[in-house]
Amino acid sequence: MTVELGMPDAPTPIDAAIARSLEQHGPKVTELKGKDFKTDQEVRWCPGCGDYVILNAVQSFLPSLGIAREDMVIVSGIGCSSRFPYYMNTYGMHSIHGRAPAIATGLAASRPDLSVWVVTGDGDALSIGGNHLIHALRRNVNMTILLFNNRIYGLTKGQYSPTSEVGKVTKSTPMGSLDHPFNPVSLALGADATFVGRAMDSDRKGLTEVLRQAAEHKGTSLVEIYQNCNIFNDGAFELLKDPATGPMWTIPLEHGKPLVFGPDGASCVVREDFGGLRIAETNQVDPSEIVVHDATREDPSYAFALSRLSSQDLRYSPMGVFRKVQKPSYDAMMTEQLDEARLSGPGDLTALLDGGDTWEVKA
Amino acid sequence: MTGTNPTVAPSNPDGALATTVSSSAPGGLVKSVVALDRVVIRLAGDSGDGMQLTGNRFTSETASFGNDLKTLPNFPAEIRAPTGTLPGVSSFQLQFADHDVMTPGDAPDVLVAMNPAALKANLSELPGGGLLILDSDEFTPRNLAKVGYATNPLEDGSLEGWQTVSVALTSMTLEALKDSGLGKKEAERSKNMFTLGLLSWMYHRPTEGTIRFLERQFRRKPEIAAANIAAFRAGYNYGDTTEAFAVSYEIKPAPMKPGRYRNISGNQALALGLVAAGQRSGLPIFLGAYPITPASDILHELSRHKAFNVRTFQAEDEIAGIGAALGASFGGALGITTTSGPGVALKAETIGLAVMTELPLVIVDVQRGGPSTGLPTKTEQSDLLQAMFGRNGEAPIPVIAPRSPGDCFDAAVEAARIALTYRTPVMLLSDGYLANGAEPWAIPDADSLPDLTSAVAFATEPNGEDGEFLPYLRDPETLARAWAIPGTAGMQHRIGGLEKADKTGNISYDPANHDFMTRTRQAKIDGIAASIPLTDVEDPDGDARVAVIGWGSTYGPIGSAARQVRGSGRKVAQIHLRHINPFPSDLGEVLARYDRVICPEMNLGQLSLLLRAKYLVDVQSHTQVSGMPFRSAGLAAVIQDAIDSTTASLNGAQQ
Numbered sequence A: 001m002t003v004e005l006g007m008p009d010a011p012t013p014i015d016a017a018i019a020r021s022l023e024q025h026g027p028k029v030t031e032l033k034g035k036d037f038k039t040d041q042e043v044r045w046c047p048g049c050g051d052y053v054i055l056n057a058v059q060s061f062l063p064s065l066g067i068a069r070e071d072m073v074i075v076s077g078i079g080c081s082s083r084f085p086y087y088m089n090t091y092g093m094h095s096i097h098g099r100a101p102a103i104a105t106g107l108a109a110s111r112p113d114l115s116v117w118v119v120t121g122d123g124d125a126l127s128i129g130g131n132h133l134i135h136a137l138r139r140n141v142n143m144t145i146l147l148f149n150n151r152i153y154g155l156t157k158g159q160y161s162p163t164s165e166v167g168k169v170t171k172s173t174p175m176g177s178l179d180h181p182f183n184p185v186s187l188a189l190g191a192d193a194t195f196v197g198r199a200m201d202s203d204r205k206g207l208t209e210v211l212r213q214a215a216e217h218k219g220t221s222l223v224e225i226y227q228n229c230n231i232f233n234d235g236a237f238e239l240l241k242d243p244a245t246g247p248m249w250t251i252p253l254e255h256g257k258p259l260v261f262g263p264d265g266a267s268c269v270v271r272e273d274f275g276g277l278r279i280a281e282t283n284q285v286d287p288s289e290i291v292v293h294d295a296t297r298e299d300p301s302y303a304f305a306l307s308r309l310s311s312q313d314l315r316y317s318p319m320g321v322f323r324k325v326q327k328p329s330y331d332a333m334m335t336e337q338l339d340e341a342r343l344s345g346p347g348d349l350t351a352l353l354d355g356g357d358t359w360e361v362k363a
Numbered sequence B: 001m002t003g004t005n006p007t008v009a010p011s012n013p014d015g016a017l018a019t020t021v022s023s024s025a026p027g028g029l030v031k032s033v034v035a036l037d038r039v040v041i042r043l044a045g046d047s048g049d050g051m052q053l054t055g056n057r058f059t060s061e062t063a064s065f066g067n068d069l070k071t072l073p074n075f076p077a078e079i080r081a082p083t084g085t086l087p088g089v090s091s092f093q094l095q096f097a098d099h100d101v102m103t104p105g106d107a108p109d110v111l112v113a114m115n116p117a118a119l120k121a122n123l124s125e126l127p128g129g130g131l132l133i134l135d136s137d138e139f140t141p142r143n144l145a146k147v148g149y150a151t152n153p154l155e156d157g158s159l160e161g162w163q164t165v166s167v168a169l170t171s172m173t174l175e176a177l178k179d180s181g182l183g184k185k186e187a188e189r190s191k192n193m194f195t196l197g198l199l200s201w202m203y204h205r206p207t208e209g210t211i212r213f214l215e216r217q218f219r220r221k222p223e224i225a226a227a228n229i230a231a232f233r234a235g236y237n238y239g240d241t242t243e244a245f246a247v248s249y250e251i252k253p254a255p256m257k258p259g260r261y262r263n264i265s266g267n268q269a270l271a272l273g274l275v276a277a278g279q280r281s282g283l284p285i286f287l288g289a290y291p292i293t294p295a296s297d298i299l300h301e302l303s304r305h306k307a308f309n310v311r312t313f314q315a316e317d318e319i320a321g322i323g324a325a326l327g328a329s330f331g332g333a334l335g336i337t338t339t340s341g342p343g344v345a346l347k348a349e350t351i352g353l354a355v356m357t358e359l360p361l362v363i364v365d366v367q368r369g370g371p372s373t374g375l376p377t378k379t380e381q382s383d384l385l386q387a388m389f390g391r392n393g394e395a396p397i398p399v400i401a402p403r404s405p406g407d408c409f410d411a412a413v414e415a416a417r418i419a420l421t422y423r424t425p426v427m428l429l430s431d432g433y434l435a436n437g438a439e440p441w442a443i444p445d446a447d448s449l450p451d452l453t454s455a456v457a458f459a460t461e462p463n464g465e466d467g468e469f470l471p472y473l474r475d476p477e478t479l480a481r482a483w484a485i486p487g488t489a490g491m492q493h494r495i496g497g498l499e500k501a502d503k504t505g506n507i508s509y510d511p512a513n514h515d516f517m518t519r520t521r522q523a524k525i526d527g528i529a530a531s532i533p534l535t536d537v538e539d540p541d542g543d544a545r546v547a548v549i550g551w552g553s554t555y556g557p558i559g560s561a562a563r564q565v566r567g568s569g570r571k572v573a574q575i576h577l578r579h580i581n582p583f584p585s586d587l588g589e590v591l592a593r594y595d596r597v598i599c600p601e602m603n604l605g606q607l608s609l610l611l612r613a614k615y616l617v618d619v620q621s622h623t624q625v626s627g628m629p630f631r632s633a634g635l636a637a638v639i640q641d642a643i644d645s646t647t648a649s650l651n652g653a654q655q
């Protein structure tokens, strides 16, 4: 992998360090095994926490991306989920509450040669860090954001979160929470995110598939991962996980496939007035009315309508990739501007200092 | 017509010089030229009158003529407060001289008032006998009523104490532009250039620079350029031919060290210093910033220098600005964030993260009046304690401050040096006065600037005994930790805000380790003192008993006051701090030498609090928080009193 810092003429200390590293270690190692991504740090989530499953899934799928460990950086905020970087043998920063997308933005924008990941929780990303999240999404900086949504504040021991259902009884809301939750997918689409997906912690195959597409996407990708916190919000996603009810309420999204789901494909998604979508019984509608999933639609309204099918009790949850469109990434455009500014050569400090109205005082 | 001071001797030992040099007679008029050693001019008008532009142009002409100068722009926070009202008055003061000047001058010798509001807001500061130039066209009943003048000061005799020249600036501008094809409203807007032309004639300023400037500025609107140039010339010619001005003035160039000069504002110098730091370290620059007065110009300036491998990122807020800068530093760039006091408040948590992760970061705080939104366009030094302590936990960071607009350049390079060498966030405290004020600046030779390449040594090989990389293994001298950047193989590591175990950087909650790491972080910052110069004391005879100590932008007013005090035969030492954290290593000893130490500050005594706490010296704090810089006469009086009372009490003690 070459380092594209948009500075072909004068190698920086960064280029020099990477060149030295290549000399010392030989070419980059990109054929890796899952265990190569493990660290010696003891994983300290509660036994049974959904975070373990996600960590394992990520570690085992990463080798398939062919990215060297040193070229990956995971930036996280604060929360149980945000401990993630410590367990990954990559570069990492466990930063401060809510700010990971901002920190990752600076890193990704100045080092387009890296694969930058953000790991965040529902409180981290949507409460304290909501502003950074939406701005990262609208800018389309090249990074992959994994939002571990357990619909609770885990690390601070169980207060309700901005994704908790209305009426949630927690330590801070003994009579039930009053505020209406965010739907993270709707929020991301509202910010015009170029890649938005959703997956379930326990669904190794589905999770891996969404993660793979997200990682390969150029620009910001957001993956909402439903994650069980077995201590403070156990069973939050049981409706979707339980083999008895899951198929009934899960709408698997597959690009190019009709949106038919449920036992025996009994349910489907059809168009409704005003650009919306609704659930119908498959045998009650003409097959041509059934929506064929298209994640590449430029206009985010369709993906948004999809995200609105589910209610806060998770019935009719689409799972998979909602939207995947190509737009120039912020870091690439920034690099282009730098290249353009250097068309007539790199900056000349002497000329810059000497600029403006100058005069000479003779001896 | 010089700013002589009632209580102390003038700063120029020769006193006020006013010699009639020659007479000329264009068109039969007798015009004389008077030589002066210095002049303070204040231009005042409505925010929409273009006073800042006029002031800047006059400054450029004056700088290129070779006078030494200092400027003080003073404008309201509103972009366009209601026309003709007192809150809408904007002014620009400059002092220029045939010798070196340290301040924009306490009080103007000449006041140009473009409307009744400008007159009302500024007249009390024009000493009796001073020259007052007014735009008579603007003294209409309506405009007079807006600012509560019951009668017209042009007619009621109230201006008799000054040399008042009322000139129909607006109508003469319109007359000059009657063939320009511009409408009345548009043509009227050139009256500031007419005024500039008149002043340029009065003070023998070179005019080519302004004409070139106007051509460049209105490249795409040639008719506007032509109108402004025509107005400018008309103003100049008016001065030359009118009987209203019988005298013009000559202020010889000031002796300056040979070399190339340019006129520069603090924000501009700071931005160039940051570019220079990038070039001298070889690192890409990443600026993360959110617009805020009076710091935004640094963002504007840096965004124009992409060819220097400078990335600028206008973030969604101050927190994102510093976060992105820190992320870029993690990737090996020189991360920078620029803001003012309210922004620093928002950045506090991230500064703490930078302290913990020990990454280089330059934080520029262009201070303004506080608290809260405070006085956005006025100056103050009240963020010092915020810079020192405004974070949770023991989170020491180096704090440095520039002393003049041009010095902002060197301060920026120094901030980068410390940040890179010690892997630490550094706070650079500029202020509104430095940011917008300007002075002639000796252009440095790029190759003679500090070489920062040795401060950047990215680790590429494991440093641990077992072949592992220890990100918190320190350089024994600087205590800087090893810095390895993503992309280098075998060096993968995780850092973060949780307490680090010594050497490995792994999470550690061990009590002894926390104690050790807290002390180590402090020792690293304290150790910076080894790399900075000893205390800078200016005491010409070396036997002063009273010292005056300051930091930042008060250097000029304090220095000018010290000169005045010395001019009166008294002795005073001036100590000015570039480094406030850590202090120069000998500062305690230096302060102990004096019978009395005075500390003037534009806050309620923040540096003196630090000095008292650290050195147990009985510092006498002298403070002002008016949003305006100190006047040197006032400071001189304070210093003089201190000297006289100290001498008296010493004499008393001896009896």
Ligand SMILES: Cc1ncc(C[n+]2csc(CCOP(=O)(O)OP(=O)(O)O)c2C)c(N)n1
Binding pocket: A078, A079, A080, A081, A082, A097, A120, A121, A122, A123, A124, A125, A148, A150, A152, A153, A154, A155, A156, A161
């Ligand atoms: C500035 C700040 N405020 C509050 C906290 C306390 N805090 C830590 S994690 C957290 C919420 C985490 O919730 P979430 O992001 O959902 O992560 P989870 O633990 O559920 O994975 C809070 C409020 C903090 N660390 N920093």
Ligand code: SF4
Binding pocket: A044, A045, A046, A048, A049, A050, A051, A080, A081, A150, A154, A155, A228, A229, A230, A231, A232
């Ligand atoms: S509190 Fe919940 S989210 Fe946090 S580690 Fe335990 S189970 Fe996981």
Ligand SMILES: [Mg+2]
Binding pocket: A079, A121, A122, A123, A148, A149, A150, A151, A152, A153, A154, A161
């Ligand atoms: Mg959570």
